[in-house]
Amino acid sequence: MARELTRDITPLAAGTRLPSHRALVTRFGASASTVSRALALLAQRGLVVSRPGAGTFRAAQEPAASSGDTTWQEAALALNPGLADGNPGARRLHSPGLSNTLATPSPGVIDLNSGYAHHSLLPMTALRAALTRAARSPHAWERPPVGGLADLRMWLAEDIGAGLGREDVLVVGGGQAALSTAMRAVAQPGDPVILEAPTYPGTLAAARAAGLRTVSLPLDAHGMRPDYLDDALGRTGARLVVLQPLYQNPTGVSLTEGRARELLAVARSHDAFVLEDDYARHMTHDDGIPPVKPLILLESDGTVIHIRSLTKVTSPNLRIGALAARGPVLERLRTAHMIDTMVVPAPLQHTALEVLTSSAWKRSVARLQTALAQRRRLAVRTVVETLGADVLPDHPRGGYHLWLHLPRGADESEFVSAALARGTALAPGTYFHADQPDVPRVRLSYAAAPTTADLVTGIHRLEGLV
Ligand SMILES: Cc1ncc(COP(=O)(O)O)c(C=O)c1O
Incomplete structure (x- = not known):
C-alpha cells in the first residue's frame, strides 16, 4: 500500500489533500490501522504530513534524494500487519494522542489543546535568571549522582511531604519519563495494568510501550471505584494500578480522602502497587477547595510510587520530576532510570534548584494558580454561553x-475537525481511551492560549458545532 501510494502521491503539488482515511480503507480493502501504518511510513519518509483533525497532505519538501529504498524496514520493524500480532507482550510504540497534544498549532490556530500553559503564564524571568546562575556554578558540569543532586532530592521530598527523606526520592526527567520508568520497573511485558478510563494519553502510551495489557476502569464523580478495582485486581492478577489523585486528566475528577483510603486498602489487599501520577499538585486554583492529600501521605508500607513533576509550573523544558517510594522498589526504579538516562543533566538540576529556592518561586506558583482560576471561570462561562450548559456537567477547581x-x-472527530477548520485546536476524547469510547467527549485546555481574549475567541468559534 505504501509503495502504491508513494507512486500516486509523489507527483502531487505540495499541500494537496489526500483522500480520507475511510476512502483509503475502501480502496485497498484494508483495515483502518493498516492504512494508518502506511501513512505513518510515508510521513516518516517526508512525503506526507498529517494534521490532526484536518487530514493528510502532500508534504512541501521532496523526500531527501539521499534516502535509498528503505522498504525492507517494514518487515524489520514489523510494520506489516500480521507480523506483530499474536504476542501479548508486544511493545507498541504508537501514540497519536501524545503526538496530537504536542503538535505545534499552525499560524492563526488558537491552541485549546496543549497540556502546557502559555509561556506568558510561566516564570520565564525567574527561569532565565536561574539558568544564568546555574551556568556560573563551578559544579554545573560535574556528574551528578544517579538519583539526582542531594539538595534537589531533599527539596522534592519536602514538597511531597509524608515524612519522606531525600533517600526516598529519585530525580527523573519529568512526569512522562517517570511513568515509563515505573511501569517498566515493576511490570513485565504481557502483564496487566489497571488504568483509569479515560486517562492521559502519555499513560496509555507508556503502558503500551512497556508491553503491558491495559485494563481500563470507568470513573465516577470521585474517581476509580474500589469495588471495580477489587474485582479487576482479582480477575487479572494485576500488580499495578495507575491513579491521578487530583484534577484527573482529562475528566477533572479528584479523589476524596475516604475514596483514596479505600482504593489503597484494596490495592494493598492484592499486593498491588499504586502508581500515583500527582501531575496537578501545584495547579490547585486559588479559589479551590483544599485538595486531597497525596496518596503517599496516606500509607507507610510502600504501596504507593509517587510521581511529581515541575514542568507544568515552570516550563515543559525543565524536564525534572520525582519518583518517590518506600521499600525495595526504589532500587528497581533507580536501576531502570539509570539504564535509560544514566543521569538527568546536572545543569538542568542546578537550574531547577536555583528556581525552587529563589524568592520568586512561591509568587510565581501563586500567580499561575490565580491566572488558571481566572481562565477557568472565563472558559466555563463562555462554553456554557456558546454550547449550552449540558456540555459541561463538571467544573473542576484545578488543572x-x-x-x-x-x-x-x-461525532467527536467531526466536531474537532470542524473546530480546527475554524481555527481552534482541541483534543478528541478518543485519545484518552485504550479502546473506542462509546460516548463523545472533547478536552478543552484553557492554559495554552496566548491571552484570555484568544481563549474567548477560540471558544466562540465552536458556536453551532454541537
Ligand atoms: C496526567 C499527566 N501526567 C503526566 C504528564 C507528563 O508531564 P511532564 O512529562 O511534562 O512532566 C502530563 C502532561 O500533560 C499529564 O497531563
Missing part, C-alpha cells in the same frame, strides 16, 4: 482543562 460532554450520537 488546566475542561471535559466537554457532546450529546449522545454526536
Whole structure:
C-alpha cells in the first residue's frame, strides 16, 4: 500500500489533500490501522504530513534524494500487519494522542489543546535568571549522582511531604519519563495494568510501550471505584494500578480522602502497587477547595510510587520530576532510570534548584494558580454561553482543562475537525481511551492560549458545532 501510494502521491503539488482515511480503507480493502501504518511510513519518509483533525497532505519538501529504498524496514520493524500480532507482550510504540497534544498549532490556530500553559503564564524571568546562575556554578558540569543532586532530592521530598527523606526520592526527567520508568520497573511485558478510563494519553502510551495489557476502569464523580478495582485486581492478577489523585486528566475528577483510603486498602489487599501520577499538585486554583492529600501521605508500607513533576509550573523544558517510594522498589526504579538516562543533566538540576529556592518561586506558583482560576471561570462561562450548559456537567477547581460532554450520537472527530477548520485546536476524547469510547467527549485546555481574549475567541468559534 505504501509503495502504491508513494507512486500516486509523489507527483502531487505540495499541500494537496489526500483522500480520507475511510476512502483509503475502501480502496485497498484494508483495515483502518493498516492504512494508518502506511501513512505513518510515508510521513516518516517526508512525503506526507498529517494534521490532526484536518487530514493528510502532500508534504512541501521532496523526500531527501539521499534516502535509498528503505522498504525492507517494514518487515524489520514489523510494520506489516500480521507480523506483530499474536504476542501479548508486544511493545507498541504508537501514540497519536501524545503526538496530537504536542503538535505545534499552525499560524492563526488558537491552541485549546496543549497540556502546557502559555509561556506568558510561566516564570520565564525567574527561569532565565536561574539558568544564568546555574551556568556560573563551578559544579554545573560535574556528574551528578544517579538519583539526582542531594539538595534537589531533599527539596522534592519536602514538597511531597509524608515524612519522606531525600533517600526516598529519585530525580527523573519529568512526569512522562517517570511513568515509563515505573511501569517498566515493576511490570513485565504481557502483564496487566489497571488504568483509569479515560486517562492521559502519555499513560496509555507508556503502558503500551512497556508491553503491558491495559485494563481500563470507568470513573465516577470521585474517581476509580474500589469495588471495580477489587474485582479487576482479582480477575487479572494485576500488580499495578495507575491513579491521578487530583484534577484527573482529562475528566477533572479528584479523589476524596475516604475514596483514596479505600482504593489503597484494596490495592494493598492484592499486593498491588499504586502508581500515583500527582501531575496537578501545584495547579490547585486559588479559589479551590483544599485538595486531597497525596496518596503517599496516606500509607507507610510502600504501596504507593509517587510521581511529581515541575514542568507544568515552570516550563515543559525543565524536564525534572520525582519518583518517590518506600521499600525495595526504589532500587528497581533507580536501576531502570539509570539504564535509560544514566543521569538527568546536572545543569538542568542546578537550574531547577536555583528556581525552587529563589524568592520568586512561591509568587510565581501563586500567580499561575490565580491566572488558571481566572481562565477557568472565563472558559466555563463562555462554553456554557456558546454550547449550552449540558456540555459541561463538571467544573473542576484545578488543572488546566475542561471535559466537554457532546450529546449522545454526536461525532467527536467531526466536531474537532470542524473546530480546527475554524481555527481552534482541541483534543478528541478518543485519545484518552485504550479502546473506542462509546460516548463523545472533547478536552478543552484553557492554559495554552496566548491571552484570555484568544481563549474567548477560540471558544466562540465552536458556536453551532454541537
Ligand atoms: C496526567 C499527566 N501526567 C503526566 C504528564 C507528563 O508531564 P511532564 O512529562 O511534562 O512532566 C502530563 C502532561 O500533560 C499529564 O497531563
